[in-house]
Amino acid sequence: EVQLVQSGAEVKKPGESLKISCKGSGYNFTNSWIGWVRQMPGKGLEWMGIIYPGDSDTRYSPSFQGQVTISADKSISTAYLQWSGLMPSDTAIYYCARLRAGGPATPPNWFDPWGQGTLVTVSS
């Protein structure tokens, strides 16, 4: 079974740094893009960026470029999302998800499956 398991909920103060994780299993982690998606309280889904663990090729949404860092350690099948200086507006649930193709010879367009989500709360 393809599965993504995320690290637990975090409570942080403004200005603190944070790194959350997403561990994949049941598939070849190295050969599939992994994406991160933000969901602010009561709001919709926002794509943040994707990474290809095989060579760490990383692409960011323009809205999140420079705000977060996405990385991966293929040796332990784990992707990461990190902040160097959290703000209260970073309070949200963060999901990781594998990007997969719809069919042969098509690009990886679809998030499937998703991790369970990591709630990040930033408050003084």
Next chain:
Amino acid sequence: EIVLTQSPATLSLSPGERATLSCRASQSVGIYLGWYQQKPGQAPRLLIYDASNRATGIPARFSGRGSGTDFTLTISSLEPEDCAVYYCQQRSNWPGITFGPGTKVDIK
């Protein structure tokens, strides 16, 4: 950036009724449109990919159609467990990915 618009914002129907959800793109995305279901307190789940293909394990009452800029998700006969928010997502110009704002489906 391609913008996705979903309508209606909320849909309130009774069990057994047919639900029709719309997603419109600001420019053509070909068939690269997917649909996700998010139940309260849960992570999203892929329902439909490439506009009309059901993902593994998705019941046949869910169907998608469309191409270009106009897409539809239909739930042929609503079940109580279909109460959720439904999001469309496009990926037509690598690596740009956008989600629609969602349609909330309430079961009366």
